[in-house]
Structure formats: C-alpha cells, structure tokens
Amino acid sequence: MSDTPDSAVRTYTEQHRTAFLDDLAAWLRIPSVSAQPVHDGDVRRSAEWLSAKLGETGFPVTEIWETPGAPAVFAHWPSDDPDAPTVLVYGHHDVQPAAREDGWDTEPFEPVIRDGRMYGRGAADDKGQVFFHTLGVRAHLATTGRTAPAVNLKLLIEGEEESGSPNFRALVEERADRLAADAVIVSDTGMWDESTPTVCTGMRGLAECEIELYGPEQDIHSGSFGGAVPNPATAVARLVAALHDADGRVAIPGFYDGVAELTDTERALFAELPFDEATWLRTAKSRAASGETGYSTLERVWARPTAEVNGIGGGYQGAGSKTIIPSSALVKISFRLVAGQEPDRIQQVVRAWAEAQVPAGVGHRITFSPATRPCLTPLDHPALQAVARAMGRAFGRKILFTREGGSGPAADLQDVLGAPVLFLGISVPSDGWHAPNEKVELDLLFKGVETTAHLWGELAAALR
Numbered sequence: 446m447s448d449t450p451d452s453a454v455r456t457y458t459e460q461h462r463t464a465f466l467d468d469l470a471a472w473l474r475i476p477s478v479s480a481q482p483v484h485d486g487d488v489r490r491s492a493e494w495l496s497a498k499l500g501e502t503g504f505p506v507t508e509i510w511e512t513p514g515a516p517a518v519f520a521h522w523p524s525d526d527p528d529a530p531t532v533l534v535y536g537h538h539d540v541q542p543a544a545r546e547d548g549w550d551t552e553p554f555e556p557v558i559r560d561g562r563m564y565g566r567g568a569a570d571d572k573g574q575v576f577f578h579t580l581g582v583r584a585h586l587a588t589t590g591r592t593a594p595a596v597n598l599k600l601l602i603e604g605e606e607e608s609g610s611p612n613f614r615a616l617v618e619e620r621a622d623r624l625a626a627d628a629v630i631v632s633d634t635g636m637w638d639e640s641t642p643t644v645c646t647g648m649r650g651l652a653e654c655e656i657e658l659y660g661p662e663q664d665i666h667s668g669s670f671g672g673a674v675p676n677p678a679t680a681v682a683r684l685v686a687a688l689h690d691a692d693g694r695v696a697i698p699g700f701y702d703g704v705a706e707l708t709d710t711e712r713a714l715f716a717e718l719p720f721d722e723a724t725w726l727r728t729a730k731s732r733a734a735s736g737e738t739g740y741s742t743l744e745r746v747w748a749r750p751t752a753e754v755n756g757i758g759g760g761y762q763g764a765g766s767k768t769i770i771p772s773s774a775l776v777k778i779s780f781r782l783v784a785g786q787e788p789d790r791i792q793q794v795v796r797a798w799a800e801a802q803v804p805a806g807v808g809h810r811i812t813f814s815p816a817t818r819p820c821l822t823p824l825d826h827p828a829l830q831a832v833a834r835a836m837g838r839a840f841g842r843k844i845l846f847t848r849e850g851g852s853g854p855a856a857d858l859q860d861v862l863g864a865p866v867l868f869l870g871i872s873v874p875s876d877g878w879h880a881p882n883e884k885v886e887l888d889l890l891f892k893g894v895e896t897t898a899h900l901w902g903e904l905a906a907a908l909r
C-alpha cells in the first residue's frame with residue numbers, strides 16, 4: 446500500500462473498526478426516544494454517554510446543555526493554529542420511537558450486525574452519523590501528526606430533533622457566543638445511494654397543523670337528525686378534498702408566494718443522478734409516483750413545497766355500524782416548505798384558507814406545531830466545494846449534488862450564527878429512517894469517518 450494521506454486514513458480507520466462499532470452499539474442500546482416521556486431518563490443517559498465519549502476522544506471541552514426539554518451535548522476542540530477557522534458540527538442524539546411489533550426483525554434497541562450492516566433505531570438517524578466524527582477526528586490527528594484539529598472544532602448534538610426541536614432555536618440564541626462558527630456541518634442527512642456519493646445542498650422546512658371541526662355537542666342519531674344538521678366528518682373530508690388542485694398543486698391561496706424556483710443548472714445536475722423510478726418506488730413502498738404536474742419526482746421531493754394529510758379521523762370506527770352524526774372530526778396536515786417560504790406566513794395562509802372552508806354551524810380549532818424553516822447553500826460556495834473534495838477523497842469518485850426532502854433545524858443555525866450550512870451524510874434511502882429495521886451500511890459509515898478525517902484540512906484551506 447502506498448503511503449498517501451488518503452491510504453493512511455483508511456488504514457487508521459480499519460485498525461479502529463471493531464472498537465468503534467462496539468461503542469456505537471453501546472450508544473444505540475440507550476433508547477433515547479424524545480417523543481415518549483417514559484424515555485426522558487434514557488435521553489439524558491444518551492447525552493451523558495456521548496459527552497463522556499467525546500471526552501475520551503480528546504475534546505478538552507464537553508458539556509451537557511440543559512433546555513426546558515431534553516439536554517443537548519456541546520464539545521469544543523480548539524485548533525493550535527491561531528488563524529484556523531471555526532466549524533460547528535450539528536447532529537442529534539434522540540431517536541424516533543420503535544417497538545418490535547412495528548415490524549422489526551430484531552429488537553430495535555438491541556443492535557445487531559448482519560450482512561455488513563448495523564441494524565438498530567438510530568443507526569443512521571442520527572447516532573451513526575454523529576459518531577463517525579469521533580473516529581474521523583482521531584484519524585485526522587493521527588495521519589497529520591497534529592495534536593489539535595486543523596479547525597476549531599465544535600459539536601452541538603441536540604436531544605429533541607425527533608420532536609421538532611422545540612427548544613433548539615432558543616438554545617442557539619442563548620449560546621450564540623459559544624457556538625460562533627465560520628461554517629456549520631449538518632451531519633443528519635444522506636447521499637444518493639450506495640455507489641453514488643453526493644453532497645446535499647439544502648433541506649425543506651416543515652409546518653404542521655391539526656384542524657378539528659365540531660358539530661353537535663355529542664354524537665347524535667343519524668335517523669332522528671341526519672340530513673338536517675351539519676356533519677363535521679363530511680366537512681373535514683371536503684376540506685381535505687380542497688387541499689390540492691387537479692394538477693397536484695397546493696390550492697391554498699398565497700402558498701407559493703416567494704418560492705425559489707429551480708434553476709436550469711440545478712435541474713440539469715439533478716438529471717445527472719442515476720434515478721430509476723421503479724427502484725425508487727420500491728424504497729417508497731408505493732405503487733405509483735404522483736405529484737405536482739411539470740416536475741420530476743426528484744424535483745417534487747427536494748425542491749417543491751407540499752401539503753400531506755398525515756392522519757384523519759372522527760366518528761365511529763369500531764366493528765360493525767353505529768348510526769350517528771359524530772360530534773367532531775379532525776385532520777392532521779404537514780407542509781414541506783422550500784427556500785423563500787416563511788413558516789409564519791404559511792401558517793397565516795393555511796389558517797385563512799381552512800377557516801374559509803368551515804361550513805356554517807360547524808366550530809373549529811386550528812393548532813400549529815413549532816415550525817422548521819427551509820435551508821439552502823449555493824453550489825459554488827467554497828465550503829461546499831471543500832466538503833465535496835473531502836468526500837471525493839474518501840470515496841474515490843465524482844461527487845454529485847442533491848437536496849434533502851426532510852427537515853431539520855439547520856436554518857436556525859444559519860440565521861442565528863450567520864454561517865453557511867453544509868450537509869454531510871453517508872446514509873442511503875434504504876436505511877429506513879423512522880421505519881422498522883433502520884440500519885446503517887458499515888462500508889459507508891467508515892467512508893463517513895474517512896470524509897471527516899479529510900474535511901478539517903480541506904475546510905481550513907477553503908475558509909482561510
């Protein structure tokens with residue numbers, strides 16, 4: 446083997462493979478489910494575990510940061526180069542709920558390695574992708590002879606991402622001086638597929654609402670009263686039917702105001718990706734693609750805003766029949782937002798639209814969950830190019846660009862810290878985020894280690 450920096454990183458990574466995987470498995474055994482109060486203690490235990498592990502890794506500063514909800518972990522490893530730029534890595538240590546009976550082949554919080562993959566809740570989203578930074582920074586030091594990273598390296602690993610990060614923005618505002626950075630690396634996304642490494646340039650935002658409609662004060666007899674009073678379940682169905690037009694566009698007035706349209710360059714770059722709709726549909730576990738007319742599937746998922754019904758209900762849903770007019774009915778709707786859409790404004794137009802749909806004699810209650818803003822970094826930004834170079838050295842391939850259809854609190858970091866946000870992820874669509882049998886591909890996990898081993902030198906040069 447030739448002794449290039451890249452092969453030295455690979456060798457170092459391979460030498461530490463077993464210990465790294467044992468540590469990751471130990472972390473995955475902590476069921477840090479932020480959405481379920483019964484796991485509050487586990488979320489705290491997860492933060493403490495990570496903080497201790499980052500200390501072992503060599504970070505001179507590791508702290509648990511309390512919030513009104515779940516704790517976050519902060520770590521700082523200053524560079525010994527006085528001119529070094531500062532980079533903040535963002536990730537989360539909480540996970541989605543998971544239970545064996547949801548369809549898992551093995552216990553979700555008993556990680557197992559099978560066929561070159563580690564299965565377990567959080568393996569990809571996001572513990573695996575946080576954890577590759579520990580071995581990555583060790584490989585960076587070991588192969589460059591440094592005693593401190595080439596950048597001032599900070600980590601902020603929050604504990605409420607899977608619950609919508611309700612306290613994250615306040616935490617970042619409160620600690621903005623400690624978090625100050627020249628660039629933010631978000632380590633909570635994925636790449637195109639196992640053989641097509643990509644860098645993500647942005648994420649969609651998210652606004653969520655619940656609309657509950659009220660009819661009679663209680664369920665009433667459909668024979669005695671049916672046909673003569675308004676039915677809230679029918680009203681909810683009409684509201685849902687009015688959500689999209691025949692072209693699959695969201696029919697809420699003002700919804701598309703300010704939307705950043707795709708450029709021809711971005712559309713051409715997306716089209717370079719080896720997209721196969723049949724394969725994609727298998728990952729989507731769906732029978733057909735559908736959506737807004739005039740856009741490809743990738744464009745729909747990455748660069749177009751959406752409205753999706755997440756749940757709908759009301760009235761009798763037990764066995765057999767029950768002849769009633771239900772007292773109430775509800776629908777839960779989520780909106781994915783793209784650059785140019787402000788959640789506050791979206792909530793206003795959704796509320797105005799929904800209220801206009803409610804028929805006379807029907808009461809309503811519309812509630813919004815905390816929203817997440819969209820985020821986008823230009824393709825030609827030097828820091829984005831540095832990420833692509835680091836990834837190219839790890840993978841030995843040309844790096845293409847994608848976006849992420851999901852949402853995260855990255856835009857808060859961008860707004861508060863005034864730093865560009867870059868997305869680095871090695872997860873692939875088949876990893877099963879939020880689904881049963883979540884896994885991470887071990888080969889890719891170690892490419893993540895190698896990428897971060899190269900990244901600090903590349904970013905130090907690009908941001909100087």
Ligand SMILES: [Zn+2]
Nearest residue numbers: 570571606633
């Ligand atoms: Zn995540």
